[in-house]
Amino acid sequence: MTTASDTEPAPPLVLTPYLFLLPAMLVTLAVVLWPVAETVWMSLHNFILFKPRNVPFIGLGNFWRLLHDEVFWLSLGHSLVWISLVVGLQFLLGLATALLLNQSFWWRSLARSLVIIPWALPSVIIGLTWTWMYDYNVGVLNDVFLRFGLIDKPVAWLAQPNSAFFSIVVALIWQGFPFFAVTILAGLQTISAELYEAADIDGATRFQRLRFITLPAIADVIATALLLRTIWVANSLDVILVMTGGGPGYSTYTLPLYAFLKAYSGMEFGYGSALAIMLTLLLLLVVFIYVRRAARELDQ
Amino acid sequence: MKRRQFIQAAGATALSTPLIMAPMVNSAKAQAATVRWWYHFDNPQNTPNDLIAQFEKDNPGIKIQAESIPWGGGGDYYTRLFAAIVAKNAPDCAMVKLSSQAQLLEMDALEPLDGHIKNWAGKADISDNIWNVNKAQDGKQYYLPLQYVVLYLYYRADWLQAAGLQPPKTFEEFLAAAKAMTKGDVSGFGMRGGGGGHDNWAPFIIGNGATFAKGGMVNEQALAGNRFYVSLARDHKVTPASAASDGFRQIVDGFKAERTGMIIHHIGSANELVTALGDKVSAVPVPRPANGKGWTMFGDESNAVLSGSKNKDAAFKWISFLSSGGNNVAFNKLTGQLPVTTSGASSWTLHPKRFVDASAASLPLAGVLPDSPKTADFARTVWPTSMQRALLGQITSDEMMKTIEAHYNG
Numbered sequence: 153m154t155t156a157s158d159t160e161p162a163p164p165l166v167l168t169p170y171l172f173l174l175p176a177m178l179v180t181l182a183v184v185l186w187p188v189a190e191t192v193w194m195s196l197h198n199f200i201l202f203k204p205r206n207v208p209f210i211g212l213g214n215f216w217r218l219l220h221d222e223v224f225w226l227s228l229g230h231s232l233v234w235i236s237l238v239v240g241l242q243f244l245l246g247l248a249t250a251l252l253l254n255q256s257f258w259w260r261s262l263a264r265s266l267v268i269i270p271w272a273l274p275s276v277i278i279g280l281t282w283t284w285m286y287d288y289n290v291g292v293l294n295d296v297f298l299r300f301g302l303i304d305k306p307v308a309w310l311a312q313p314n315s316a317f318f319s320i321v322v323a324l325i326w327q328g329f330p331f332f333a334v335t336i337l338a339g340l341q342t343i344s345a346e347l348y349e350a351a352d353i354d355g356a357t358r359f360q361r362l363r364f365i366t367l368p369a370i371a372d373v374i375a376t377a378l379l380l381r382t383i384w385v386a387n388s389l390d391v392i393l394v395m396t397g398g399g400p401g402y403s404t405y406t407l408p409l410y411a412f413l414k415a416y417s418g419m420e421f422g423y424g425s426a427l428a429i430m431l432t433l434l435l436l437l438v439v440f441i442y443v444r445r446a447a448r449e450l451d452q
Numbered sequence: 453m454k455r456r457q458f459i460q461a462a463g464a465t466a467l468s469t470p471l472i473m474a475p476m477v478n479s480a481k482a483q484a485a486t487v488r489w490w491y492h493f494d495n496p497q498n499t500p501n502d503l504i505a506q507f508e509k510d511n512p513g514i515k516i517q518a519e520s521i522p523w524g525g526g527g528d529y530y531t532r533l534f535a536a537i538v539a540k541n542a543p544d545c546a547m548v549k550l551s552s553q554a555q556l557l558e559m560d561a562l563e564p565l566d567g568h569i570k571n572w573a574g575k576a577d578i579s580d581n582i583w584n585v586n587k588a589q590d591g592k593q594y595y596l597p598l599q600y601v602v603l604y605l606y607y608r609a610d611w612l613q614a615a616g617l618q619p620p621k622t623f624e625e626f627l628a629a630a631k632a633m634t635k636g637d638v639s640g641f642g643m644r645g646g647g648g649g650h651d652n653w654a655p656f657i658i659g660n661g662a663t664f665a666k667g668g669m670v671n672e673q674a675l676a677g678n679r680f681y682v683s684l685a686r687d688h689k690v691t692p693a694s695a696a697s698d699g700f701r702q703i704v705d706g707f708k709a710e711r712t713g714m715i716i717h718h719i720g721s722a723n724e725l726v727t728a729l730g731d732k733v734s735a736v737p738v739p740r741p742a743n744g745k746g747w748t749m750f751g752d753e754s755n756a757v758l759s760g761s762k763n764k765d766a767a768f769k770w771i772s773f774l775s776s777g778g779n780n781v782a783f784n785k786l787t788g789q790l791p792v793t794t795s796g797a798s799s800w801t802l803h804p805k806r807f808v809d810a811s812a813a814s815l816p817l818a819g820v821l822p823d824s825p826k827t828a829d830f831a832r833t834v835w836p837t838s839m840q841r842a843l844l845g846q847i848t849s850d851e852m853m854k855t856i857e858a859h860y861n862g
Contacts, residue, residue: 201534202555288694289706306637308694311645313844316697397647400696400840415830416531420554420859 198420207422214426226402226425227410231386231431234406238324238385243378245325246332251366253333254340264337271330279394282323286395301388304381310396313403320375320395320404327391328384334375337372340366372445379442386435407431474584485766486515488543489755490533492523494720498786507773514766519543527832530555537561537758544761545771548595550752553588556826562594564755568768569593574776577642577793581815586754589823595754598780599789601718602814603651603749606725608633608713609734619736621783623656623680626714626739630690634714641692642712645843646699651749652716653820655738656681659747664822669857675850677741682849696843707733718751720788722807730849735810737817750818753789827858834859 199207218224251253252266270278270295283291309319319386347365356364382452389409392398398405398413408431415424476719482653490501504516522528537559548556569575578597586595607619607629615632618625630640642651646677662679675770685691692698692706704721706712708728716738722802725733733847755771757764774783781796790811793798801806821827834856840851 202558204538204559288692289709289711311694311697400844401837401846407789413833417527418829
């Protein structure tokens, strides 16, 4: 007995799709895979930038060192709190803003444009702006709070461990909430008005409309935005670097900032690379979920 | 001419042109050297274009390609320089500081300049003190001095006078002055606990007898000096509450806003402070221990020729041009620092005389941080982190000094 596969000739190898993909693959190889491979190579060596003649291979030595490095664990803890607070609060503020901007009012177009401004500003400008707003001597926040009697003497916002951390969190929430607002607003505009009309006829309250129509309809948008923003916030260090440089002490150290300082201040590119790879491994979980969701959406 | 003949002629011309031009181009290349020079100015609106134009006019065979590199507290500049050296794309010459000389030597990146300097006419116009400070540990001269500053103490002359006090000379007088000026929302001393603050701290620690040799940061004088400095914030409360995070901009702006009575910085801030405060601000050398010599930071800046340069002679011509007489004066007018030439210093008018005098009076105390590869990380990370932790009470003053000792000698 013969089967179809025994008799049919093998399909010819079609190269055309691969040729079309080749430029993108080459670019990806050059700007993503090669630097990643080099980072892995550096993480396995005691690579100090100003000692290029002496780069001994130390295997997993850098990873062993970071497991015993209290600043690594401190930075990791800060990163987890940082991501949860920043992403969570950006989302809530972004959702509220999107719901407001989805209402009808005469200056809605202007409001939608204005809300983008924090997102459009460079991070360094945002860091500097907030640094001076928080400034102890000449900052506008202290001035306003004193005038309104909210404080009785100026507060050194960036010089105390707790206030420094949360001051930066506030700056980051301000910077990032427009991303959620705009993304969720786009999702809201895809919801059919008929659903709300039906809900009105059924006597649904505002909260029930939000709970049973709005949120389920934009759940996919929210999930994608949360995953993307988690990756970005976890990797971001620019605003912290500008506002406190990690200080006072280690109060505002996060994992990417620690990796950056080890590499670019201590010139320990080997150890800095190991820290960066550890962060990558932790983020791979989030990336994995994101890629699975993206693939599922493509299949649909 | 027929079409076929025209095409043949044009083709022959096109093919032969590179052959004819090649010797001419090569000859021009042999004559014109392009010198890549990295520099950084605090005020990016200032450019060295006039100096370059003058140099290129005097030296027709040399082109200067000046590249302004972001300073970023030193970290940005040196990371770029080190990366360029490793990538074999370093400039021919660059502005450099002594704190990075050991790292650059470790990388074999510096060209010894002794031979060039010996035959350079401008050598005698730079004082022996400045030559000696810039000499490397191996006795060779890799740096050609360009500008300098010395850290001293700015103080509010009117407030001290009102308190019936003289400008402080000793640690005790400094504390008394700081206490006298601390009133309400005014603090006596604008302490710099953020980046770069090690040079405000060093006069109280090295000046009191600390050294960077083994055990030198944990000897009794070193520990006592640091206890005194930390106590200014923690016990005596003569510093702003923001001291732990204040950097250069914050201490200068706090002083200008009349929120502090004394700060430590160099002549680079003098004109800005005088514009804001006029005659109310003056300067003296940093305080010293009652029975000691004291110490302050010599803020150096030199040019170096990089060893990978293919235009070393041309590069030296350019950097020696910048360190010569009137050119050095013109250069320092762009940077706001002080000329290294004796002739330039004698005719210096950019800053009010009292600040030039305070700089000169501080020179006998002036020194530099150790010529060690560890110094850069000490200044950028180890010191600010441990200082801030000590100011916040997360570690003791003595534990801070043990951290610094371990960094250098652990």
